[in-house]
Each structure stands twice: as structure tokens, then as C-alpha cells.
Amino acid sequence: MTIAISIRDLQKTYANGFEALKGISLEVAQGDFFALLGPNGAGKSTTIGVISTLINKSGGAVEVFGRNVDTHVFETKFDLGIVPQEVNFSLFEKVGDIVRTQAGYYGMPRQLAAERTEKYLRKLGLWDKRDERSRSLSGGMKRRLMIARALVHEPRLLILDEPTAGVDIELRRSMWEFLTEINNNGTTIILTTHYLEEAEQLCRNIAIIDEGRIIENTSMKKLLAELDSQTFILDTIDELPESLDFTIDSTPVRRIDEHSLEVTLSAGKDVNEMFSLLDAKGLKIASLRNKTNRLEQLFMSRLNGN
Amino acid sequence: MGFSAMRANHKFIAFETIVIKEIRRFTRIWLQTLVPPAITIGLYFVIFGNLVGRRIGEMDGFQYMEFIVPGLIMMAVIQNSYSNVVSSFFSQKFQRSIEELLVSPVPNYVILTGFAVGGMARGLLVGLVVTIMAMLFTDLQIQHPFITVSVILMTSMVFSLAGFINAVFANSFDDISIIPTFVLTPLIYLGGVFYSVQLLPSFWQVVSSLNPIFYMVNTFRYGILGTSDVDIYWAFLILGVFIVVLYGCCIWLLRHGTGIRN
Numbered sequence: 001m002t003i004a005i006s007i008r009d010l011q012k013t014y015a016n017g018f019e020a021l022k023g024i025s026l027e028v029a030q031g032d033f034f035a036l037l038g039p040n041g042a043g044k045s046t047t048i049g050v051i052s053t054l055i056n057k058s059g060g061a062v063e064v065f066g067r068n069v070d071t072h073v074f075e076t077k078f079d080l081g082i083v084p085q086e087v088n089f090s091l092f093e094k095v096g097d098i099v100r101t102q103a104g105y106y107g108m109p110r111q112l113a114a115e116r117t118e119k120y121l122r123k124l125g126l127w128d129k130r131d132e133r134s135r136s137l138s139g140g141m142k143r144r145l146m147i148a149r150a151l152v153h154e155p156r157l158l159i160l161d162e163p164t165a166g167v168d169i170e171l172r173r174s175m176w177e178f179l180t181e182i183n184n185n186g187t188t189i190i191l192t193t194h195y196l197e198e199a200e201q202l203c204r205n206i207a208i209i210d211e212g213r214i215i216e217n218t219s220m221k222k223l224l225a226e227l228d229s230q231t232f233i234l235d236t237i238d239e240l241p242e243s244l245d246f247t248i249d250s251t252p253v254r255r256i257d258e259h260s261l262e263v264t265l266s267a268g269k270d271v272n273e274m275f276s277l278l279d280a281k282g283l284k285i286a287s288l289r290n291k292t293n294r295l296e297q298l299f300m301s302r303l304n305g306n
Numbered sequence: 307m308g309f310s311a312m313r314a315n316h317k318f319i320a321f322e323t324i325v326i327k328e329i330r331r332f333t334r335i336w337l338q339t340l341v342p343p344a345i346t347i348g349l350y351f352v353i354f355g356n357l358v359g360r361r362i363g364e365m366d367g368f369q370y371m372e373f374i375v376p377g378l379i380m381m382a383v384i385q386n387s388y389s390n391v392v393s394s395f396f397s398q399k400f401q402r403s404i405e406e407l408l409v410s411p412v413p414n415y416v417i418l419t420g421f422a423v424g425g426m427a428r429g430l431l432v433g434l435v436v437t438i439m440a441m442l443f444t445d446l447q448i449q450h451p452f453i454t455v456s457v458i459l460m461t462s463m464v465f466s467l468a469g470f471i472n473a474v475f476a477n478s479f480d481d482i483s484i485i486p487t488f489v490l491t492p493l494i495y496l497g498g499v500f501y502s503v504q505l506l507p508s509f510w511q512v513v514s515s516l517n518p519i520f521y522m523v524n525t526f527r528y529g530i531l532g533t534s535d536v537d538i539y540w541a542f543l544i545l546g547v548f549i550v551v552l553y554g555c556c557i558w559l560l561r562h563g564t565g566i567r568n
Binding site: 014049052053054055056073074075077078080082084086087088089090091092097098101102104105106107108109110149 | 313315317319320322323324326327330331334397401402403405406407408409410411412413563
């Protein structure tokens with residue numbers, strides 16, 4: 001198995017004494033779609049900053065495809081594409097120029113730079129905007145522009161720091177499709193996000209970082225399997241009685257309002273049994289959803305346990 | 307892209323990209339970057355050269371207008387080379403677009419040379435505009451073309467590099483105007499742009515000799531008029547030392563990420 005990125009005992013203490021990273025270690029395999037989760041200030045962006053050399057580390061080592069980022073500065077940068085959290089392009093430049101200029105920084109001849117610029121601006125739905133100043137773009141378009149810019153040199157490893165923050169649902173889903181497509185084509189992706197549904201949907205492996213330490217590093221499947229119960233919200237067709245005095249899976253069924261109720265099932269419990277019991281009570285179910293995202297439940301329990 | 311490292315032609319493309327971006331920037335805002343210095347220097351020609359100059363008579367054996375032309379061209383080149391790099395690099399820091407360069411595999415010396423050449427391009431373009439304007443007021447004959455071109459290129463390089471250092475340390479827009487206002491302008495005005503150092507008492511002649519701009523202005527004047535208050539070889543040596551020292555400082559700052567990497 002080829003390792004796309006290996007982080008060993010990474011430390012960062014800022015000039016004001018704040019210890020942002022307290023020795024984190026992490027490996028991401030080539031081809032993986034990896035989620036790096038954590039609350040605000042946990043150290044996610046600092047980690048990305050160190051990998052991209054925008055932040056000087058205090059200790060530890062980072063290797064990209066087996067090459068140390070300190071000793072093989074130029075080679076590792078060809079392998080890396082970074083999409084930062086905040087907009088970091090000139091707001092006075094044209095969209096096409098921003099991507100073409102980035103291609104130039106990677107030494108791409110003019111013809112190739114123009115082709116790649118067109119390819120990625122088209123893929124991200126920005127080709128029509130190529131001659132517009134970047135300040136005129138919407139928030140979602142600005143994020144897509146940063147993705148196009150990060151991909152123009154076709155890196156083997158793409159790191160995205162909250163790429164869908166503040167992006168509407170439709171656009172977020174189209175970005176998910178795009179990222180899945182490039183991951184399927186072989187690009188390793190590391191993603192930080194606050195949308196746990198996004199991480200659950202896209203990522204195969206996950207690390208949770210809190211207060212500068214990795215507190216969980218496992219596969220998404222294994223992590224979700226640790227859930228010992230799930231709580232569902234069910235909407236009924238008919239109006240519910242004032243009180244519900246029965247249990248399912250030894251847990252009382254809770255009435256939320258006249259058309260919805262809450263049921264908690266232990267892990268592995270057959271959902272059909274729940275429907276049979278509700279049916280026997282004369283309750284017709286119109287729809288069902290998880291009360292909270294499954295990953296969110298685990299995420300909160302890990303943070304609370306830390 | 308499958309590059310094992312950045313090859314020479316890739317470095318050249320990166321360098322060219324930075325220079326083109328810099329030129330695109332100052333030509334896009336030509337009303338802020340090219341027109342004001344042309345107007346200011348044009349006013350110097352009209353007021354000091356033409357109106358006041360007629361009453362002054364000769365300076366070092368030349369009409370006053372002829373005498374101040376080299377200094378005014380040099381002033382335009384110095385101010386514009388400096389301000390192009392300081393404002394461009396600082397605004398890229400401010401907007402964080404400098405990160406585009408920092409995450410890419412461009413070596414530090416390519417980044418620095420790109421910005422410096424961008425600054426020189428603006429300085430020399432403004433210098434050319436001012437020279438053309440000067441030709442409307444006086445008959446400009448260049449006595450030593452090689453010295454003229456060499457000294458203007460080297461001076462432009464020195465102040466582009468100095469502007470880069472200012473931008474690296476600047477944390478606000480105030481910080482990029484302090485040095486030009488309180489250091490650069492007085493040094494230029496006291497650098498013999500408007501007068502011959504021979505007019506000064508001996509003490510102030512010695513003080514003037516500590517001003518590096520004095521050497522640059524006089525060497526440029528020598529190139530155009532064939533007269534100078536300084537030893538030309540000494541002036542070129544000073545310019546060479548400044549370029550080497552400033553370039554070294556800039557590379558050191560880039561390598562340590564001063565002001566740009568956390």
C-alpha cells in the first residue's frame with residue numbers, strides 16, 4: 001500500500017505560546033478519501049498549513065508520497081493541491097488569469113496552462129466567468145475557483161479545508177459528485193468539514209482531532225459500527241393520541257407533537273420489528289429519519305470523552 | 307505533472323508568470339501608477355526647470371533645466387520601482403494571494419527576481435515617460451549610453467529590492483508609506499537632484515557623500531551630461547554592493563518566512 005501522506009509527531013507552538021499541535025501522527029493511503037474532523041481551533045487548519053509549508057512547524061515530520069516536505073520541497077509541492085478555508089486569490093484579477101497564473105507557477109507552458117485552465121473551469125462550471133473579475137463571483141463560485149486553481153497542476157493529493165462551508169445544498173451536492181469523481185480517478189483527498197453528513201457520505205477513513213491531538217483514527221465503517229443505538233423520528237399519517245404508553249426495544253416511545261414520535265433502537269435491532277409494533281398500535285408511518293447524523297452522535301461522544 | 311523537480315525551463319516560466327502578473331497589475335491601474343508620476347515630474351520641469359530655472363542660470367556649466375533632467379528621471383525610477391514592489395507584495399500578503407506562490411514549487415530566488423523585475427519594469431516605464439516629457443523641454447544628448455543604461459538598471463534593482471524588504475515587514479498600509487515618505491523622499495531631494503554638491507559648505511558635502519542616492523543621481527547625470535560630483539567607479543561599486551546585500555537579505559527573509567509564513 002502506497003502512503004500518500006505520513007505525519008509523524010507533528011508539533012506547532014505559536015509565538016504567543018499557544019500549542020496548536022501536540023504531536024499528531026497520521027497516515028493516509030493513496031487513493032483514500034479521508035476526513036479530518038474536529039471542532040473550531042482543534043488544529044485542522046494548522047495541520048494543513050504545515051503540510052502546505054505556509055506554517056513553520058515546531059517539531060515532527062511530514063512525508064508526501066514518501067518524500068519529506070522539508071528536504072524535497074519542490075517535488076512534494078508538485079504532488080500537493082491545497083484548497084484553503086478562506087479566499088486567498090486577488091479579488092481584482094480575472095477568473096481565467098488566476099488559474100492560468102497558478103499553472104505558470106508550476107512551470108506549465110502557455111498552451112498547456114490554457115488547456116488545463118479551460119478543463120478545470122469547465123468542470124467546475126466557471127468557464128463562462130473566465131473574463132470576469134473574481135470579486136464579482138458568489139461565495140460558492142469563489143470556492144469552486146479555489147478548487148480549479150488547486151487542480152490545475154493535477155496533484156496526486158488534494159487537501160480541502162472546509163470546501164463547502166457556506167455553500168448551498170444544491171452546490172454542495174454537485175461538489176460532492178465532483179470530488180467523488182476525481183477520487184475515483186485516483187486523486188487522494190483529505191477533507192476537513194463541519195458537515196458530518198458530508199464526511200459520512202464521502203469519506204472512507206476518518207481522524208478526529210481535538211486540542212491538538214488525534215483522538216480517533218479509524219475507518220468510517222468501524223466508527224459507525226460503534227454506535228450502540230440510533231434514534232429515529234417518525235412522522236405519522238394520522239394524528240397521535242395525547243400520550244403513548246408503550247415501549248419498543250425496552251425504550252419508551254416519545255410523542256413529539258401530534259404527527260411525530262421518537263423511537264430509540266439498540267444497534268443491530270431489526271427496523272421492521274419497530275414498524276410491525278407501530279402498525280399493531282394502529283399507527284401508520286409516513287416517513288422516517290435519523291434524529292441526529294450518526295457520525296455527529298459519535299463525534300460528540302468522542303469530544304465529550306476527551 | 308510528473309516533474310521530479312523544477313527544471314530550468316519551468317523556473318523560467320514561473321519567473322515570466324510573476325513578471326507578467328506584475329506588469330498586468332500596474333498597467334491595469336495605470337491611472338494610479340503611471341499618470342501621477344508623469345504629472346508630478348512634468349510640473350517639476352515646468353516650474354523648476356522652465357520658470358525658476360531661467361532665473362537660476364547655469365549649474366555646473368549647463369542650463370538649469372538640462373542639469374535637473376537626469377535627477378528627475380532618476381527620482382521617478384527610484385520612487386516607482388520601490389512603490390511597485392512594496393505595494394504589490396504587501397497587497398498580496400494582505401489578500402493572502404501570496405499563498406498561491408508559497409504553496410507552489412517556485413524557488414525563493416525566482417519569486418524575488420520576478421517581483422524585482424516587475425518593479426524595475428514600472429520604474430523604467432515611468433522613467434521612459436519622464437524622459438520623453440523632458441525632451442519636450444530640452445535637447446537631451448546622452449554622452450555615455452552604457453553608463454546611463456547600467457546605472458538606471460542597477461538603481462532600479464536596488465530600490466525594487468528595498469521595496470521588497472519594506473513589504474515583508476509591513477503589517478499595515480501605513481507601514482508601506484512610512485519609508486517612502488520619511489526616508490526615500492528626503493534622501494532623493496538631498497541627493498543632488500536639484501543642485502550641484504559644489505554649492506554646499508564642505509560639512510554638508512561630506513554629509514551628502516553618505517547618501518547612496520547622491521551617487522546614483524550623479525552617475526546617471528554623468529551618463530547623460532558627462533559631468534558628475536562623484537567618482538563613477540566608486541558609484542558602481544556602491545550600487546553593486548547594495549544589490550548583493552539587499553538580494554541576500556531578501557532571500558534570507560523568504561527562506562525564514564518572515565512576515566509571510568506563520
